[in-house]
Amino acid sequence: MAVALLTACGTSPKENLETDYASLANPIIGTDYTGNTYPGAQAPFGMVQLSPDNGTGGWDRIAGYFYPDSTIAGFSHTHLSGTGAGDLYDVLFMPVMLPARKADGELGIHSRFSHSDEQTRAGYYQVRLTDYDINVELTATPRCGVQRYTFPEGDAAVILNLKKAMNWDFTDDTDLHVVDSCTVSGYRFSEGWCRDQHVYFTTRFSRPFDRIEVDTTEVKKERKTIGKALVATFHFKTKKGEQILVSTALSPTSEKAALANLKAEVPEDDFQKVLAQTTAAWNKELGTIEVLGGTDDQRAIFYTALYHAMIAPTLFCDVDGGYRGPDKQNHQAQGWKNYSTFSIWDTFRAAHPLYTCILPSRDSDMVNSFLAFYEQNGRLPVWNMWGGETDMMIGYHAAAVIADAYLKGITGFDAEKALEACVRTANLDEYRGIGQYKKLGWISYDVVDEYNTDNWSLSRTLEYAFDDYCIAKMAEKMGKTDIAEEFYKRSQNYRNVYNPATSFMQPRDSKGKFMEPFSPDDYTEAICESNAWHYFWSVQHDILGLIELVGGKERFTEKLDSMFTYNPSADADLPLFSTGMIGQYAHGNEPSHHVIYLWNKVGQPHKTQQYAAQVMRELYLNTPAGLCGNEDCGQTSAWYVLSALGFYPMNPVSGEYEIGSPLFPEVRMHLENGKTFTVKAHQVSPDNIYVQSVKLNGKPLDKSFITYEQIMSGATLEMEMGPQPAGPWYNEND
Numbered sequence: 195m196a197v198a199l200l201t202a203c204g205t206s207p208k209e210n211l212e213t214d215y216a217s218l219a220n221p222i223i224g225t226d227y228t229g230n231t232y233p234g235a236q237a238p239f240g241m242v243q244l245s246p247d248n249g250t251g252g253w254d255r256i257a258g259y260f261y262p263d264s265t266i267a268g269f270s271h272t273h274l275s276g277t278g279a280g281d282l283y284d285v286l287f288m289p290v291m292l293p294a295r296k297a298d299g300e301l302g303i304h305s306r307f308s309h310s311d312e313q314t315r316a317g318y319y320q321v322r323l324t325d326y327d328i329n330v331e332l333t334a335t336p337r338c339g340v341q342r343y344t345f346p347e348g349d350a351a352v353i354l355n356l357k358k359a360m361n362w363d364f365t366d367d368t369d370l371h372v373v374d375s376c377t378v379s380g381y382r383f384s385e386g387w388c389r390d391q392h393v394y395f396t397t398r399f400s401r402p403f404d405r406i407e408v409d410t411t412e413v414k415k416e417r418k419t420i421g422k423a424l425v426a427t428f429h430f431k432t433k434k435g436e437q438i439l440v441s442t443a444l445s446p447t448s449e450k451a452a453l454a455n456l457k458a459e460v461p462e463d464d465f466q467k468v469l470a471q472t473t474a475a476w477n478k479e480l481g482t483i484e485v486l487g488g489t490d491d492q493r494a495i496f497y498t499a500l501y502h503a504m505i506a507p508t509l510f511c512d513v514d515g516g517y518r519g520p521d522k523q524n525h526q527a528q529g530w531k532n533y534s535t536f537s538i539w540d541t542f543r544a545a546h547p548l549y550t551c552i553l554p555s556r557d558s559d560m561v562n563s564f565l566a567f568y569e570q571n572g573r574l575p576v577w578n579m580w581g582g583e584t585d586m587m588i589g590y591h592a593a594a595v596i597a598d599a600y601l602k603g604i605t606g607f608d609a610e611k612a613l614e615a616c617v618r619t620a621n622l623d624e625y626r627g628i629g630q631y632k633k634l635g636w637i638s639y640d641v642v643d644e645y646n647t648d649n650w651s652l653s654r655t656l657e658y659a660f661d662d663y664c665i666a667k668m669a670e671k672m673g674k675t676d677i678a679e680e681f682y683k684r685s686q687n688y689r690n691v692y693n694p695a696t697s698f699m700q701p702r703d704s705k706g707k708f709m710e711p712f713s714p715d716d717y718t719e720a721i722c723e724s725n726a727w728h729y730f731w732s733v734q735h736d737i738l739g740l741i742e743l744v745g746g747k748e749r750f751t752e753k754l755d756s757m758f759t760y761n762p763s764a765d766a767d768l769p770l771f772s773t774g775m776i777g778q779y780a781h782g783n784e785p786s787h788h789v790i791y792l793w794n795k796v797g798q799p800h801k802t803q804q805y806a807a808q809v810m811r812e813l814y815l816n817t818p819a820g821l822c823g824n825e826d827c828g829q830t831s832a833w834y835v836l837s838a839l840g841f842y843p844m845n846p847v848s849g850e851y852e853i854g855s856p857l858f859p860e861v862r863m864h865l866e867n868g869k870t871f872t873v874k875a876h877q878v879s880p881d882n883i884y885v886q887s888v889k890l891n892g893k894p895l896d897k898s899f900i901t902y903e904q905i906m907s908g909a910t911l912e913m914e915m916g917p918q919p920a921g922p923w924y925n926e927n928d
Contacts, residue, residue: 214477216476219316235339235472275506562606564596658687700726754792871910885923896925
């Protein structure tokens with residue numbers, strides 16, 4: 195339930211009561227099943243993700259923590275939220291009472307714990323380490339993690355393990371320097387999914403350590419020593435109930451910068467002060483959307499989803515603006531903040547269209563981050579973190595994010611340079627099949643050469659076509675007619691992989707022959723994490739063209755119905771990313787996310803409402819296993835946030851948000867421009883999921899969608915809800 199906080203005397207009763215949104219978020223959601231989230235402490239979009247690690251690797255522990263586990267091997271300062279690749283876990287601390295409990299193998303020094311001794315909310319995590327009777331509390335600023343350990347009496351130690359690496363991570367080199375009796379600094383360089391990652395840190399203890407022991411191991415690659423891996427043990431003689439604070443600042447550029455970050459953000463040893471500041475920061479960000487009504491569980495799920503949408507991308511610059519670029523040089527951001535951890539294949543769909551509404555200034559900084567990356571790397575990022583490119587996933591969807599921001603009038607970045615970056619990235623013939631895509635109009639599944647070094651050929655063709663449309667729209671608005679015409683033409687390449695004989699998008703070889711044998715149910719190397727059912731609909735930019743391609747609305751509607759009613763066979767060997775299944779629809783992975791809203795385009799919005807309500811109520815739960823698939827840095831949660839409001843960006847760069855089925859009686863979106871956009875759903879309930887009529891500012895809405903401009907104007911959207919489907923409130927032929 196919400197917590198009331200009293201403000202200063204003299205304020206009105208209305209101003210006296212503030213909602214503690216941080217306490218409504220439940221970061222345990224997604225830590226079980228396939229969510230791959232972490233429960234630890236972080237500031238909004240913070241560089242530091244201070245969270246417990248179970249101590250062993252594996253798919254379930256990609257975020258370091260898996261709810262069914264019973265061990266904790268430390269608290270590290272960097273984590274990925276809901277991804278399918280395991281990396282980071284940098285600068286890991288573990289408090290113990292000596293002698294420490296140690297297991298053979300990967301786990302090493304650890305403690306057991308119980309979920310009954312654990313609590314978490316936005317910006318705060320607490321757990322008792324059972325084997326040592328040590329209480330651990332975590333909070334964080336944007337660049338610092340603060341730990342508070344409450345010890346029993348005895349010989350205590352805090353272990354700093356710079357050697358430990360899990361999953362895809364590998365320690366290349368580490369170092370540690372004693373600055374004074376309370377302070378140390380150092381670095382950890384590593385290799386993994388994040389290539390050549392450099393993490394510098396400065397740590398300050400709230401009292402002098404009695405002594406320090408350092409264990410050093412040589413790091414070898416190909417029989418050559420490339421560095422050293424350090425494990426430092428800081429010894430303390432503690433009294434019962436004694437508390438020791440461990441404050442650690444990170445930096446991507448230097449130990450000196452880490453010290454400056456620490457002095458700026460945690461100048462004193464005051465855990466409660468930092469916690470109060472971080473809680474206030476979360477209350478401000480989460481409070482941009484004010485939910486009225488609903489159940490406790492619905493509010494918890496909603497604010498956890500909004501929380502998850504606000505922990506990535508992550509801040510990636512020092513307090514003075516310094517950051518490390520993909521060229522491995524240090525750079526300076528001036529007048530903007532650099533961000534990293536961009537899971538763009540996922541987040542271009544809903545997370546960024548959400549940011550443009552509630553956090554446009556951050557979205558502007560993110561675009562500037564893309565442009566800086568382009569200048570230093572020669573192309574826009576695909577999936578970057580800690581200043582490096584992972585080249586994970588496909589498309590050049592940074593172009594979609596840039597175009598979305600520009601088309602919505604978001605400023606603060608160089609539009610000319612932005613278009614240049616999009617066009618150049620889209621014309622890198624040697625990169626991931628782009629040359630072949632331009633030459634043939636599709637990427638072939640049979641040729642592995644300079645055009646196509648790996649596969650996912652069908653998915654690439656469709657995603658490049660969408661990105662080309664985004665570039666064309668931006669160029670058109672800027673008056674760049676030649677560029678617009680070129681990329682509008684390229685955006686129609688999706689037609690080249692449509693096979694009228696099967697009525698599916700189908701992989702083609704370099705001679706133009708469609709793949710045989712072919713079944714849309716099959717998961718093949720030519721389709722990215724999906725099958726042909728999922729990717730058929732990946733033409734968000736030209737749904738009317740897709741309807742025409744398959745033979746009209748009736749045929750399109752039949753196919754759309756089948757998507758949700760044609761179930762995989764009982765013995766189907768579904769891949770791990772096909773979760774949250776309704777027929778062939780897979781909500782656990784991103785390619786399906788817009789499909790529910792397509793019924794709006796064929797005059798059957800009640801089916802959009804039916805399935806949107808079903809997904810929200812059945813596939814998002816207030817439990818550790820409450821996410822049906824990977825969180826993917828905010829996309830899975832952004833789908834829920836927007837859908838719960840009652841609309842969704844079916845085409846992410848259209849500026850149009852298709853009406854669905856709102857979850858709450860009233861929601862207020864408090865905008866950066868000082869206005870408030872309000873959604874009212876009269877008579878909404880678990881039974882009343884169907885929209886009967888829609889009004890905008892008191893007048894009937896004649897479209898299936900609302901626009902970005904209407905949202906930002908501070909309009910009021912009203913929907914009458916009922917238990918039975920109603921016909922469309924709009925003219926479907928418009």
